[in-house]
Amino acid sequence: MHSEQRTFIAVKPDGVRRGLVGEIISRFEKKGFKLIAIKMLDVSQEQAEAHYAEHKGKPFFPRLIEYIQSGPIVAMVWKGYDVIAGARQLMGSTNPLDAQVGTIRADLALVKEYNVVHGSDCVESAEREINIYFKPEELCDEYENMAETVIEQLDEE
Ligand code: IDP
Ligand code: MG
Secondary structure, eight states, X not given: OOOEEEEEEEEOHHHHHTTOHHHHHHHHHHHTOEEEEXXXXXXXXXXXXXXXXXXXXXXXXXXXXXXXXXXXXXXXXXXXXXXXXXXXXXXXOSSTTTSOBTBHHHHHOSBTTBOSEEEOOSHHHHHHHHHHHOOXXXXXXXXXXXXXXXXXXXXHO
């Protein structure tokens, strides 16, 4: 049985300012993941601190909170087979210099402080982060996605 998951993905303020929203979305779409929610918003202080709670106390925390609030983000929920690991594979390592060529961060970013994209790192953080930014009724999971259909066929075999 395949593992259907949801993950929270965001184009960070630097990605929005640099006009990379379409490019980043395109990579997730082409992979075959299913977009089930999307909106542009200014992150509140409360949302920023909740989102990055695990980093509280680290030296870069204040700067990270400032960064995520430095302009609007494009917040999204993507669904699909092992989408949490799959999205992180597409994103590449936190530090663009460690990321593999071909990944979003290697191809589109220079430094870890401004790495253009966020993606949840496990099922628990995905559900927690989705709840910070979306209400359940904002998720549109009723439509059929082609890649999803293929996975369902595999499950039936
Ligand atoms: P991730 O985004 O790849 O999951 P995390 O370790 O969860 O990486 O860190 C969250 C974000 O905080 C990173 O994407 C990056 O923007 C920022 N960050 C992480 N480590 C550092 C650091 O050492 N200095 C400055 N910013 C950092
Ligand atoms: Mg993280």
